[in-house]
Amino acid sequence: MKLVSWILTGALVGGSTCEIIYAGVNSAGGEFAQENLPGAFGIDYLFINESSIDYFLNAGVNTIRVPFLLERICPLETGLGSVFNESYFVELQSAVTHITTRGGYAILDAHNYMRYNDPSMQPNSGSIIGNMSDPQAATTESLAAFWTEFSTRFKTNPNVIFGIMNEPHTMPTDLVLKNDQAMIDAIRAAGAQQLILVPGNGFTGAHRWLNTTCSPAQAECTPNADVLTAITDPLSNFAFDMHLYFDNDTSGTHEECTLAAPANLQPVTQWLRQHNYTAFLSEFGAGANPTCFRTLNDTLVFLEENAEFVGWTYWAAGPLWGDYFLSIEPGEGAQSNTTWPMVLEPHIKSYGPMVRCGVSGSRAPTGGVRGLEGCLGVKLPG
Numbered sequence: 001m002k003l004v005s006w007i008l009t010g011a012l013v014g015g016s017t018c019e020i021i022y023a024g025v026n027s028a029g030g031e032f033a034q035e036n037l038p039g040a041f042g043i044d045y046l047f048i049n050e051s052s053i054d055y056f057l058n059a060g061v062n063t064i065r066v067p068f069l070l071e072r073i074c075p076l077e078t079g080l081g082s083v084f085n086e087s088y089f090v091e092l093q094s095a096v097t098h099i100t101t102r103g104g105y106a107i108l109d110a111h112n113y114m115r116y117n118d119p120s121m122q123p124n125s126g127s128i129i130g131n132m133s134d135p136q137a138a139t140t141e142s143l144a145a146f147w148t149e150f151s152t153r154f155k156t157n158p159n160v161i162f163g164i165m166n167e168p169h170t171m172p173t174d175l176v177l178k179n180d181q182a183m184i185d186a187i188r189a190a191g192a193q194q195l196i197l198v199p200g201n202g203f204t205g206a207h208r209w210l211n212t213t214c215s216p217a218q219a220e221c222t223p224n225a226d227v228l229t230a231i232t233d234p235l236s237n238f239a240f241d242m243h244l245y246f247d248n249d250t251s252g253t254h255e256e257c258t259l260a261a262p263a264n265l266q267p268v269t270q271w272l273r274q275h276n277y278t279a280f281l282s283e284f285g286a287g288a289n290p291t292c293f294r295t296l297n298d299t300l301v302f303l304e305e306n307a308e309f310v311g312w313t314y315w316a317a318g319p320l321w322g323d324y325f326l327s328i329e330p331g332e333g334a335q336s337n338t339t340w341p342m343v344l345e346p347h348i349k350s351y352g353p354m355v356r357c358g359v360s361g362s363r364a365p366t367g368g369v370r371g372l373e374g375c376l377g378v379k380l381p382g
């Protein structure tokens with residue numbers, strides 16, 4: 001019941017038809033220099049710049065997606081599973097604490113493309129988790145063991161969202177389903193009730209959710225839409241995790257926006273509606289030019305008008321980007337004075353104030369979580 005009143009409050013506060021519950025940015029960096037393990041904190045990798053997070057939260061953002069690398073949290077020596085590198089864990093945990101004690105939601109994003117073992121080859125190659133004909137591959141069971149331990153450590157923090165796997169690709173969609181389900185089951189069995197973001201094959205691309213995502217000769221990349229309807233969650237507290245880029249190969253590596261938006265979201269939105277699912281656009285990004293500004297704006301308007309989408313996080317802020325063309329890191333990012341203030345921030349302001357504290361949860365009609373109340377001492381509104 002509490003969740004329902006929180007959602008209603010969130011919807012009414014904006015005073016509009018806006019349906020966005022979560023909005024914010026990625027803070028990339030904890031997964032950087034994956035070819036250099038374990039790497040040095042602050043040099044090779046770094047999760048957040050605390051003052052940048054404060055800047056975004058003060059601007060009205062309520063969600064920060066925080067990528068981390070499985071090979072750092074579970075060193076290759078001990079393998080994927082429940083044995084952690086506690087120093088890396090603490091570095092991640094302190095970023096999460098910084099975000100959530102200020103009332104933000106932190107999406108914990110295992111940035112591994114459904115691979116483990118060979119991060120130097122990511123995102124393109126490496127052993128696929130659960131590929132039983134690959135002796136190098138980590139197993140589905142070890143992936144579940146990781147999530148049992150990890151979610152147990154965060155289960156008392158209602159502002160955590162589990163981004164269980166970034167961008168699976170070039171693998172059988174049935175194996176994506178199997179691994180996704182094993183992670184969901186592990187998290188729920190651990191007693192963690194928070195929102196889970198569930199990815200699909202094909203780099204979890206929203207624009208091709210209904211399509212085959214790689215050559216069938218290579219792998220059985222059947223459409224996510226045909227396979228992931230089998231996902232079950234005893235709490236019905238999940239949203240499909242989706243990514244979207246607008247350049248000619250949807251890779252997010254070119255300045256030009258050549259793909260029409262929001263037409264690229266129509267088919268998946270219809271599918272979501274048909275099945276009563278919700279989705280979260282946890283990565284999208286575009287160059288800083290008039291066409292891209294319009295594309296981004298049209299996309300955000302579309303998300304706001306379609307209640308199937310519960311949230312979005314832009315790709316990307318982060319403390320180590322340097323002059324990366326998509327960076328919106330305050331002050332230094334190439335888009336910090338363009339895309340952020342011109343396109344993203346006005347949408348955030350129009351939602352404001354966003355509910356910042358409360359149990360993370362989607363709003364599937366059957367959804368709702370029980371038990372976790374409040375937000376680290378901050379009272380829920382209403």
Ligand SMILES: *[C@@H]1O[C@H](CO)[C@@H](O)[C@H](O)[C@H]1NC(C)=O
Nearest residue numbers: 038041075085086087088091
């Ligand atoms: C654990 O992580 C720390 C960085 O926090 C690193 O210095 C150390 O070498 C790592 N240990 C292993 C076994 O990877």
Ligand SMILES: *[C@@H]1O[C@H](CO)[C@@H](O)[C@H](O)[C@H]1NC(C)=O
Nearest residue numbers: 128131133134170171172219
């Ligand atoms: C699984 O592993 C085998 C053996 O290494 C490999 O031939 C096969 O391509 C892998 N499957 C996929 C989908 O990559």
Ligand SMILES: *[C@@H]1O[C@H](CO)[C@@H](O)[C@H](O)[C@H]1NC(C)=O
Nearest residue numbers: 207208209210211212223267
């Ligand atoms: C993707 O799938 C949809 C639905 O089956 C179909 O209408 C569309 O033509 C497909 N697009 C491509 C590029 O194959």
Ligand SMILES: *[C@@H]1O[C@H](CO)[C@@H](O)[C@H](O)[C@H]1NC(C)=O
Nearest residue numbers: 247248249253254255256258
């Ligand atoms: C995409 O555009 C770039 C230029 O930005 C070009 O070099 C590349 O060949 C194009 N790729 C495709 C698949 O059209």
Ligand SMILES: *[C@@H]1O[C@H](CO)[C@@H](O)[C@H](O)[C@H]1NC(C)=O
Nearest residue numbers: 273274275276277364365366
């Ligand atoms: C979707 O939700 C509506 C309203 O709660 C319900 O009537 C309908 O049966 C649901 N459809 C599916 C496919 O679950």
Ligand SMILES: *[C@@H]1O[C@H](CO)[C@@H](O)[C@H](O)[C@H]1NC(C)=O
Nearest residue numbers: 049050051052319320330331
């Ligand atoms: C963090 O942001 C502050 C304020 O913009 C800046 O002075 C500082 O150099 C940044 N630190 C890092 C590690 O990027």
Ligand SMILES: *[C@@H]1O[C@H](CO)[C@@H](O)[C@H](O)[C@H]1NC(C)=O
Nearest residue numbers: 330331332333334335336337
């Ligand atoms: C953005 O504007 C601020 C304030 O004027 C300035 O300090 C910063 O250098 C600018 N950043 C870029 C990347 O242009």
Ligand SMILES: *[C@@H]1O[C@H](CO)[C@@H](O)[C@H](O)[C@H]1NC(C)=O
Nearest residue numbers: 293294297298301342343346
């Ligand atoms: C975004 O699109 C909406 C609706 O078309 C429009 O009212 C608004 O001015 C646009 N904002 C920007 C920054 O272009």
